[in-house]
Amino acid sequence: KNQVEQSPQSLIILEGKNCTLQCNYTVSPFSNLRWYKQDTGRGPVSLTIMTFSENTKSNGRYTATLDADTKQSSLHITASQLSDSASYICVVSAEAGNNRKLIWGLGTSLAVNP
Amino acid sequence: GAGVSQSPSNKVTEKGKDVELRCDPISGHTALYWYRQSLGQGLEFLIYFQGNSAPDKSGLPSDRFSAERTGGSVSTLTIQRTQQEDSAVYLCASSLFGEGAITEAFFGQGTRLTVV
Numbered sequence: 715k716n717q718v719e720q721s722p723q724s725l726i727i728l729e730g731k732n733c734t735l736q737c738n739y740t741v742s743p744f745s746n747l748r749w750y751k752q753d754t755g756r757g758p759v760s761l762t763i764m765t766f767s768e769n770t771k772s773n774g775r776y777t778a779t780l781d782a783d784t785k786q787s788s789l790h791i792t793a794s795q796l797s798d799s800a801s802y803i804c805v806v807s808a809e810a811g812n813n814r815k816l817i818w819g820l821g822t823s824l825a826v827n828p
Numbered sequence: 829g830a831g832v833s834q835s836p837s838n839k840v841t842e843k844g845k846d847v848e849l850r851c852d853p854i855s856g857h858t859a860l861y862w863y864r865q866s867l868g869q870g871l872e873f874l875i876y877f878q879g880n881s882a883p884d885k886s887g888l889p890s891d892r893f894s895a896e897r898t899g900g901s902v903s904t905l906t907i908q909r910t911q912q913e914d915s916a917v918y919l920c921a922s923s924l925f926g927e928g929a930i931t932e933a934f935f936g937q938g939t940r941l942t943v944v
Contacts, residue, residue, distance in 0.1 A: 757832075757919050757935025758871070803870070820870035 716741045718806050718819035726825045731794055735822045737787040737804030745807035749778050749789050752801045752821065761789070761802075794826045830854075832936035834920050840942045841910055849905040849939045853922030860903050861923075861933065862895055864916040871919065877903065910943045917941070 718739045727733050739747070746765045750758035762771045762778040764787070771778050775798075777790045791798055801821040808815045833852040841847050853860050862874040873887035877897045888894070892910075897903040907914055917940050923933040 755938075757921070757938055759935070760932040763932065816873065818871045818873070 716808050716815065716817045718804055718817045720804050720819040720822050722822060724823040724825070726827060727794055729794060729796055729826055729828050732790065732792050733794060733824065735789045735802050735824070737819060739785050739806045739817070741806040741808045741817050743809055744782065745809040747780055747787050747807070748805045750803040750805060752803060754800070758803055796826050796828060799824060799826045832920055832922050832934050834936035834939050836939060837937060838940045840944060843912060843943055844909055846906065846908045847910055847941065849918050849941070851903045851905070851920030851936060853901065853903070853920070854934055857922035857924055858900070859923045860897055861921045862903070862905050863919045863921070865919060866916045874905070912943045915941055915943045
C-alpha cells in the first residue's frame with residue numbers, strides 16, 4: 715500500500731532555531747517527492763521537487779534531502795522565522811504505466827515562537 | 829489571472845441542498861486537480877483532469893460528487909444533496925503537465941464549505 719508518513723506531527727521551536735522534519739514513504743514505483751508549505755487557511759505552496767537521482771536541494775533557508783534507498787526525505791529549516799509557522803506536507807508521486815498518483819502525507823505542523 | 833482562482837471563497841448551505849464550486853486554473857495549464865481538506869486533516873484527493881483524457885475520478889467519495897472541466901479550462905465541482913460530513917475546504921490546483929511530471933502544482937485559496 716502506498717503511504718507517506720511524516721514526523722513529528724507537530725513541532726514548536728523558538729525563532730532563530732533550526733529544525734528538521736521527516737518523511738518516510740512506501741511508494742512504488744517512485745517518481746518524485748515534493749515538499750509543500752501550507753499556511754493556515756491557504757492552499758499549499760511548493761517548496762521543492764526532487765527526483766530519484768537528487769540527494770539534496772535547497773530553496774533559501776529550506777533544504778530537502780532524499781535517500782531513495784531507505785525511502786526517507788527530510789526538510790531542514792535554518793534560522794527559523796515567525797513566518798515559517800505553517801504545515802509542511804510531503805507528497806510522493808507514484809507512477810505505474812499510465813497511472814500516476816500523488817500520495818499526500820498528513821503534514822507536520824510547525825509553530826515558531828518569538 | 830496570475831494564479832488559480834476559486835469561487836466562492838466561503839459557502840454555507842443547508843443539508844440536502846446542491847452546491848457548485850468553481851475553479852479557474854492558470855491559463856495554459858493542462859492538468860487540474862480537486863482536493864478537500866477537513867479540519868485538522870491532510871489533503872484528500874478527489875478528481876484529476878489532464879488535457880483531453882478521461883478524468884481520474886477515483887477519489888470522489890460518493891456519487892453525490894461530480895466534476896467537469898469545460899473547454900479544458902474552468903472546472904466545476906458539484907455536490908448534490910449535501911451532508912454535514914461534506915463540510916471542508918475544497919482546494920483546486922493546476923499544473924502545466926500531469927501528475928508525476930516534474931512540475932509544480934499551484935493551488936487556489938480554496939472554498940470553505942459549511943453544511944448546516
